[in-house]
Amino acid sequence: xxxxxxxxxxxxxxxxxxxxxxxxxxxxxxxxxxxxxxxxxxxxxxxxxxxxxxxxxxxxxxxxxxxxxxxxxxxxxxxxxxxxxxxxxxxxxxxxxxxxxxxxxxxxxxxxxxxxxxxxxxxxxxxxxxxxxxxxxxxxxxxxxxxxxxxxxxxxxxxxxxxxxxxxxxxxxxxxxxxxxxxxxxxxxxxxxxxxxxxxxxxxxxxxxxxxxxxxxxxxxxxxxxxxxxxxxxxxxxxxxxxxxxxxxxxxxxxxxxxxxxxxxxxxxxxxxxxxxxxxxxxxxxxxxxxxxxxxxxxxxxxxxxxxxxxxxxxxxxxxxxxxxxxxxxxxxxxxxxxxxxxxxxxxxxxxxxxxxxxxxxxxxxxxxxxxxxxxxxxxxxxxxxxxxxxxxxxxxxxxxxxxxxxxxxxxxxxxxxxxxxxxxxxxxxxxxxxxxxxxxxxxxxxxxxxxxxxxxxxxxxxxxxxxxxxxxxxxxxxxxxxxxxxxxxxxxxxxxxxxxxxxxxxxxxxxxxxxxxxxxxxxxxxxxxxxxxxxxxxxxxxxxxxxxxxxxxxxxxxxxxxxxxxxxxxxxxxxxxxxxxxxxxxxxxxxxxxxxxxxxxxxxxxxxxxxxxxxxxxxxxxxxxxxxxxxxxxxxxxxxxxxxxxxxxxxxxxxxxxxxxxxxxxxxxxxxxxxxxx
Ligand SMILES: Nc1ncnc2c1ncn2[C@@H]1O[C@H](COP(=O)(O)OP(=O)(O)OP(=O)(O)O)[C@@H](O)[C@H]1O
Numbered sequence: 272x273x274x275x276x277x278x279x280x281x282x283x284x285x286x287x288x289x290x291x292x293x294x295x296x297x298x299x300x301x302x303x304x305x306x307x308x309x310x311x312x313x314x315x316x317x318x319x320x321x322x323x324x325x326x327x328x329x330x331x332x333x334x335x336x337x338x339x340x341x342x343x344x345x346x347x348x349x350x351x352x353x354x355x356x357x358x359x360x361x362x363x364x365x366x367x368x369x370x371x372x373x374x375x376x377x378x379x380x381x382x383x384x385x386x387x388x389x390x391x392x393x394x395x396x397x398x399x400x401x402x403x404x405x406x407x408x409x410x411x412x413x414x415x416x417x418x419x420x421x422x423x424x425x426x427x428x429x430x431x432x433x434x435x436x437x438x439x440x441x442x443x444x445x446x447x448x449x450x451x452x453x454x455x456x457x458x459x460x461x462x463x464x465x466x467x468x469x470x471x472x473x474x475x476x477x478x479x480x481x482x483x484x485x486x487x488x489x490x491x492x493x494x495x496x497x498x499x500x501x502x503x504x505x506x507x508x509x510x511x512x513x514x515x516x517x518x519x520x521x522x523x524x525x526x527x528x529x530x531x532x533x534x535x536x537x538x539x540x541x542x543x544x545x546x547x548x549x550x551x552x553x554x555x556x557x558x559x560x561x562x563x564x565x566x567x568x569x570x571x572x573x574x575x576x577x578x579x580x581x582x583x584x585x586x587x588x589x590x591x592x593x594x595x596x597x598x599x600x601x602x603x604x605x606x607x608x609x610x611x612x613x614x615x616x617x618x619x620x621x622x623x624x625x626x627x628x629x630x631x632x633x634x635x636x637x638x639x640x641x642x643x644x645x646x647x648x649x650x651x652x653x654x655x656x657x658x659x660x661x662x663x664x665x666x667x668x669x670x671x672x673x674x675x676x677x678x679x680x681x682x683x684x685x686x687x688x689x690x691x692x693x694x695x696x697x698x699x700x701x702x703x704x705x706x707x708x709x710x711x712x713x714x715x716x717x718x719x720x721x722x723x724x725x726x727x728x729x730x731x732x733x734x735x736x737x738x739x740x741x742x743x744x745x746x747x748x749x750x751x752x753x754x755x756x757x758x759x760x761x762x763x764x765x766x767x768x769x770x771x772x773x774x775x776x777x778x779x780x781x782x783x784x785x786x787x788x789x790x791x792x793x794x795x796x797x798x799x800x801x802x803x804x805x806x807x808x809x810x811x812x813x814x815x816x817x818x819x820x821x822x823x824x825x826x827x828x829x830x831x832x833x834x835x836x837x838x839x840x841x842x843x844x845x846x847x848x849x850x851x852x853x854x855x856x857x858x859x860x861x862x863x864x865x866x867x868x869x870x871x872x873x874x875x876x877x878x879x880x881x882x883x884x885x886x887x888x889x890x891x892x893x894x895x896x897x898x899x900x901x902x903x904x905x906x907x908x909x910x911x912x913x914x915x916x917x918x919x920x921x922x923x924x925x926x927x928x929x930x931x932x933x934x935x936x937x938x939x940x941x942x943x944x945x946x947x948x949x950x
Contacts, residue, residue: 645848
C-alpha cells in the first residue's frame with residue numbers, strides 16, 4: 272500500500288521510539304506521509320485510535336489524513352481516530368467535559384459576529400487621534416493579535432495600528448490611544464460574557480488555562496490523549512503553543528513542519544518555533560527529511576533559487592528523486608481575460624488530447640477575488656471547478672438567516688442571533704428588533720419563550736416567530752428535522768429576499784444544510800462545530816467550501832485555491848497566477864523585510880505544489896508601469912523574479928493574446944459615392 276513505502280529516514284520517523292519528535296523537512300519530502308504512517312504505526316502497535324489526536328490547520332487536511340490512515344489499515348482498525356483543527360479540537364473537549372471547562376450553552380461566534388458584537392459595544396463612540404481613527408474591525412484585530420501572540424495591549428496597538436513602528440512619536444500616540452482602546456476591549460469582553468459567546472480564541476484559552484492551572488484536569492485528559500500528531504508545526508502561534516505546553520506532560524508530541532512554508536505570521540505564527548523546538552521541549556529529537564518525491568528537478572531548481580535569494584537562511588536545497596522533466600513556463604499576459612483564456616484552453620487541450628483529467632490541474636492565487644474572471648471563463652467553457660479558500664458555506668447570508676433561528680433557541684441570550692432572526696422579517700428593522708431583544712433578554716423560562724415571543728412581538732409576525740421558536744425547541748434532539756421545519760417556514764421570505772439568484776444558487780444549499788444537520792446530535796453542536804468545520808466533506812466532496820458547481824456528482828474538477836488553502840495539496844499541472852511586480856512581493860509589504868519574506872514563502876508554497884508542469888503567469892502591464900515610473904523602483908528591485916536566471920524557465924508571450932490593431936485617434940469621414948462608375 273502507498274503509505275507503506277517509506278525511505279529509511281521516513282521509516283525512522285514513523286517508528287520513533289522516544290518521547291517527542293520534530294520532523295523538519297522541505298516541501299514534498301513526505302511529511303504528510305510520515306504523519307499518516309505514524310498514526311497507522313501507533314494503532315498497529317496497539318495504541319487505541321481514540322487516544323491519538325491529529326491536529327491540522329484545515330478540516331480538509333485533517334479529513335484527508337484520517338482517511339488515508341483508515342485505508343492503510345484493515346478491519347476498521349482506525350474507526351475512532353480523530354483529526355481536527357485546534358479550534359475544533361478544543362471545542363470538542365469543552366463539549367465533552369462541560370463541567371471541567373465550565374462552559375455550556377454557549378454560542379461560538381465567527382469573525383463576522385465578532386465584528387457585530389464589537390459594533391454594538393462601540394455604538395457611536397469613535398477613537399480618533401491625529402487623523403488616526405480606530406474602527407471596530409481594527410479593535411478586533413488588536414484584540415486577536417494580542418491574544419494570539421500573547422503580547423500586551425501597547426505592542427498589539429503598535430503592530431496593528433502603527434505597522435510596528437517604534438519611534439518616540441509613535442510611543443506617545445500609543446500612550447494616548449491605549450486607555451480608550453482598553454475601555455472598549457473590556458466592554459467587549461463583558462458583552463461576550465453576557466451573550467455567552469465564545470470567539471475562536473476563547474476556545475483555545477479556556478482549555479489552555481484550565482490545563483495549565485489544574486492538575487485534576489491534566490489527569491482527566493491524560494486518559495484521553497496519549498499522542499498528539501501536529502501538522503504544519505511552523506505555523507503554530509504563541510497561543511497554540513500556550514495550549515500545547517501543558518500536554519507535554521501527559522502526551523507524546525509528533526510534530527512535522529517546514530520553516531520555509533510558514534505563511535501565517537499575520538495570525539501571529541512564528542516559524543522560529545521549529546528552531547526552538549529542542550530548547551522548549553525536553554526529551555525531544557529532531558529529524559530532517561530532504562528528498563523530494565513530488566516534483567521534477569526543474570521545478571525544484573526554481574523553488575530552490577527563490578528561497579536561496581532570501582536574506583534568511585533556510586538551509587534548504589530540495590533534490591528530486593524523480594529526476595528531470597520540463598522547465599517551468601512563464602506566461603506573459605496583457606490582461607486577466609487573456610490569462611483566463613490561456614489557462615482554460617490549456618486545460619481543455621490536456622483533457623481532450625493529453626489524457627489528463629480536470630483534477631490534475633491546480634490553480635493558485637493570492638486571493639480568491641483575483642480568480643473571478645477565470646471562474647467566469649470556466650463557466651462559459653464548461654470546465655468544472657471547485658474553489659478552496661474564500662467565503663465558506665456557513666458564512667453565506669441565506670444560511671446565516673436560517674441558522675440564526677437555531678442560534679436563539681440554543682442560547683436565548685444570543686443578541687446577534689436575535690438581531691439577525693428578527694430583522695429577517697419584513698417590517699422589523701433594527702430599532703424595533705432592539706426593543707424586542709431587551710424584553711426577550713428578561714425571559715426566564717425557556718418553556719414559555721415561544722408564548723412570550725408572541726406577546727412581545729404581537730400580530731402575525733409574533734405568531735410566526737413564536738411558532739418557529741417552538742418547532743425548533745421541540746426538535747432540539749433531532750437537528751435535521753429542526754432544520755427542515757425551520758426552512759419550510761422561512762422558505763418563502765428567503766426566496767423573496769434573495770430573488771436575484773435564489774433558484775440558480777442558493778436554494779440548493781438547504782438540502783446540504785439538512786444533510787450536515789444529520790451529523791450532529793444537538794443544535795449546539797451543529798452551531799459550534801458547523802461554524803468551525805464548514806469545510807467538512809460530504810460524500811468525499813468538499814461541497815461546503817463554496818463550490819460553484821452544485822452537482823456533487825461531478826468528481827472530476829479543476830481546483831482553484833488560494834495559496835493559503837493549498838498547503839499539502841499537489842497536482843500534475845499547476846498554474847500560479849499573477850506573479851507580477853507589486854504582487855510578489857505585495858506593494859503593501861515593501862516597507863517590511865519580514866512581510867517581504869512571508870510573501871516569498873507564499874510563492875515558495877505555490878511553486879512546490881507542482882509535480883510535472885508549472886505555469887507562472889505575469890501581467891505585462893505591471894512590468895511596464897513599474898519600469899516606467901521612478902517612484903516604483905523599489906517594487907521593481909524587490910520583485911522576486913527580477914533577477915531570475917533565464918535558463919530556469921521558458922518565457923511565452925500568450926499565444927491567445929487578442930492583438931488590438933493600431934488605429935488613428937479621430938475617425939475619418941467615409942465617402943459612399945465611390946466604386947460605381949456612372950460614366
Ligand atoms: N518514500 C516515498 N516513496 C514514494 N513517494 C513518496 C515517498 N514519500 C513521499 N512520497 C510522495 O511524495 C509526495 C509528497 O509527499 P507529502 O505530501 O507527504 O510531502 P509533504 O512533505 O507533506 O509536502 P508539503 O509540505 O510540500 O505539502 C506525495 O505524492 C507522496 O505520495
